[in-house]
Amino acid sequence: MTTSATEKSTTTAATATAQSAGADAGAPATARTARRGRRALSPGKRLPAARLVGPLVLLALWAAASAAGRLDPGAIPAPWTVLKTAGHLWTDGTLPTDVATSLRRAAYGFAIGLGAGVLLALAAGLSRTGEALIDGTVNLNRAIPTLGLIPLFILWLGIGETFKVAIIAIVVYIPVYLNTHAALAGIDTRFVELAEVQGLSRYRFIRQIVIPGALPGFFVGLRLGVTGSWLGLVVLEQINATSGLGYMMFQAQNYGQTDVILVGLLVYGVFGLVSDSVVRLIERRVLSWRRTLSS
Amino acid sequence: MAPHTEQLTRPAVRLTGLTRSFEGRTVLDGIDLDLPAGSFTALLGHSGSGKSTLLRAIAGLDHRVTGSGELEAPDRVSVVFQDSRLLPWRRVLDNVLLGTDGKDAAARGRAALAEVGLGGRERAWPSELSGGEAQRAALARSLVREPELLLADEPFGALDALTRIRMHGLLRELWQRHRPSVLLVTHDVDEAIVLADRVLVLDNGRIGLDLTIDRPHPRSYRDPLLGEYRERLLAALGVTEDLA
Numbered sequence: 001m002t003t004s005a006t007e008k009s010t011t012t013a014a015t016a017t018a019q020s021a022g023a024d025a026g027a028p029a030t031a032r033t034a035r036r037g038r039r040a041l042s043p044g045k046r047l048p049a050a051r052l053v054g055p056l057v058l059l060a061l062w063a064a065a066s067a068a069g070r071l072d073p074g075a076i077p078a079p080w081t082v083l084k085t086a087g088h089l090w091t092d093g094t095l096p097t098d099v100a101t102s103l104r105r106a107a108y109g110f111a112i113g114l115g116a117g118v119l120l121a122l123a124a125g126l127s128r129t130g131e132a133l134i135d136g137t138v139n140l141n142r143a144i145p146t147l148g149l150i151p152l153f154i155l156w157l158g159i160g161e162t163f164k165v166a167i168i169a170i171v172v173y174i175p176v177y178l179n180t181h182a183a184l185a186g187i188d189t190r191f192v193e194l195a196e197v198q199g200l201s202r203y204r205f206i207r208q209i210v211i212p213g214a215l216p217g218f219f220v221g222l223r224l225g226v227t228g229s230w231l232g233l234v235v236l237e238q239i240n241a242t243s244g245l246g247y248m249m250f251q252a253q254n255y256g257q258t259d260v261i262l263v264g265l266l267v268y269g270v271f272g273l274v275s276d277s278v279v280r281l282i283e284r285r286v287l288s289w290r291r292t293l294s295s
Numbered sequence: 296m297a298p299h300t301e302q303l304t305r306p307a308v309r310l311t312g313l314t315r316s317f318e319g320r321t322v323l324d325g326i327d328l329d330l331p332a333g334s335f336t337a338l339l340g341h342s343g344s345g346k347s348t349l350l351r352a353i354a355g356l357d358h359r360v361t362g363s364g365e366l367e368a369p370d371r372v373s374v375v376f377q378d379s380r381l382l383p384w385r386r387v388l389d390n391v392l393l394g395t396d397g398k399d400a401a402a403r404g405r406a407a408l409a410e411v412g413l414g415g416r417e418r419a420w421p422s423e424l425s426g427g428e429a430q431r432a433a434l435a436r437s438l439v440r441e442p443e444l445l446l447a448d449e450p451f452g453a454l455d456a457l458t459r460i461r462m463h464g465l466l467r468e469l470w471q472r473h474r475p476s477v478l479l480v481t482h483d484v485d486e487a488i489v490l491a492d493r494v495l496v497l498d499n500g501r502i503g504l505d506l507t508i509d510r511p512h513p514r515s516y517r518d519p520l521l522g523e524y525r526e527r528l529l530a531a532l533g534v535t536e537d538l539a
């Protein structure tokens with residue numbers, strides 16, 4: 001078991017002798033006899049706000065290159081130009097409308113896809129009939145690239161909001177279903193046996209063992225689903241829309257407004273970063289029992 | 296502690312002609328066995344001799360196994376496995392209370408944890424326990440149900456020698472206090488001799504030896520009088536002295 005393994009490794013670390021310390025050329029002579037622990041293989045404690053460090057460095061490089069005149073402002077405008085444009089677009093009301101439109105599409109599609117993925121995974125994971133009906137069908141659906149369904153869906157649903165929400169929902173439900181179903185089906189038989197011994201009802205068995213055990217897999221699917229919903233949104237809005245962020249960027253391309261395109265990308269980026277952070281936060285809360293490298 | 300001498304009329308477990316086989320291979324071959332209520336019995340046997348199969352049959356865990364024979368066992372049966380089988384997503388107290396209801400359940404869970412020496416660890420996660428502590432929690436989980444029959448399948452097999460000796464003392468103490476019938480499956484002859492009042496050897500699908508160990512508790516591993524029992528058990532297991 002993992003617990004006893006941890007116990008053993010701590011003991012070995014504590015009894016590590018000075019042999020390795022003596023080999024360290026930089027160590028002072030008095031340290032030769034000192035005990036030294038083993039090299040820690042876990043990456044150690046998280047830096048505060050570690051996830052922001054990389055993006056901030058990139059931003060600084062961009063600003064420095066623009067200020068030094070090393071970037072063609074027509075191709076990559078300076079950060080402050082992008083901010084100014086964002087300010088204009090916000091105050092004249094176009095940006096808030098477009099952001100709201102895009103968010104609504106993504107949110108509806110995501111919510112429907114998430115619900116469908118979870119429900120189908122539960123139906124397939126908890127009943128043999130459900131599995132026979134659902135699992136093969138979903139895997140067939142997965143084999144078809146969802147964005148390839150766009151022409152068909154336009155013919156079926158028209159070019160309005162319904163078809164966009166439907167496509168996003170499909171992009172989301174597939175990873176949610178696949179990961180949740182795999183986790184539900186992969187329940188440890190030792191825990192099934194335990195539930196029988198402890199006399200759990202079927203309902204309690206599902207509620208207290210199957211579902212908590214499947215949560216890590218569900219979160220993998222959830223994060224893929226979140227990423228998928230933004231990807232679907234971008235593609236849909238840039239090819240088949242008359243409103244929304246993607247449409248704003250498509251228009252800007254026609255008029256050569258690089259700064260507007262960058263504003264659109266910035267907003268997409270913020271969407272992605274915020275939603276991913278929210279999912280991670282929930283995951284950390286819900287799966288607080290897991291002690292992994294990332295904790 | 297005096298050797299237990301109760302003579303109770305109705306056995307806790309009665310097996311009559313119990314047969315179990317896997318893919319045509321007979322593992323248990325018509326076992327007849329009574330375990331008196333409140334008795335402490337150990338079951339020895341080689342690896343693969345069918346000890347777990349017998350225990351799982353008594354526990355009612357062998358749904359899809361072919362077999363025949365009659366089996367009487369109490370309603371309240373607890374099982375302790377070789378691994379502690381704690382659910383990693385439930386805190387220790389919630390693990391102990393798995394499948395236990397009632398208003399006083401939490402209080403009983405706390406009491407059981409205190410009894411196995413884990414008082415104060417109620418809110419720990421299983422991953423924070425050592426191997427011995429996890430197995431103590433598993434014992435508490437089996438006790439809180441006040442079992443009439445406690446089945447243990449090599450419960451100390453994965454523990455280090457020192458922890459194992461402490462767990463022996465604990466198990467015997469808990470048995471003294473609660474008096475369930477105990478069937479302890481082990482491959483460790485010394486463990487069987489030190490703990491049990493009766494030792495069975497499973498051999499070729501049958502009970503090859505049924506030995507009553509009439510020595511007072513607590514027993515020392517160095518008690519020379521236990522050596523005689525050890526030799527008889529080793530002989531029944533087909534281990535001769537010069538090989539051992």
Ligand SMILES: Nc1ncnc2c1ncn2[C@@H]1O[C@H](COP(=O)(O)OP(=O)(O)O)[C@@H](O)[C@H]1O
Nearest residue numbers: 317318322340341342343344345346347348349
């Ligand atoms: N579910 C199973 N399917 C097929 N064979 C099994 C199964 N369970 C046990 N066996 C076989 O039955 C024999 C006895 O197993 P087991 O009772 O686990 O032995 P022990 O616990 O004494 O080591 C072994 O040969 C094992 O391979």
Ligand SMILES: [Mg+2]
Nearest residue numbers: 346347348448
């Ligand atoms: Mg076994």
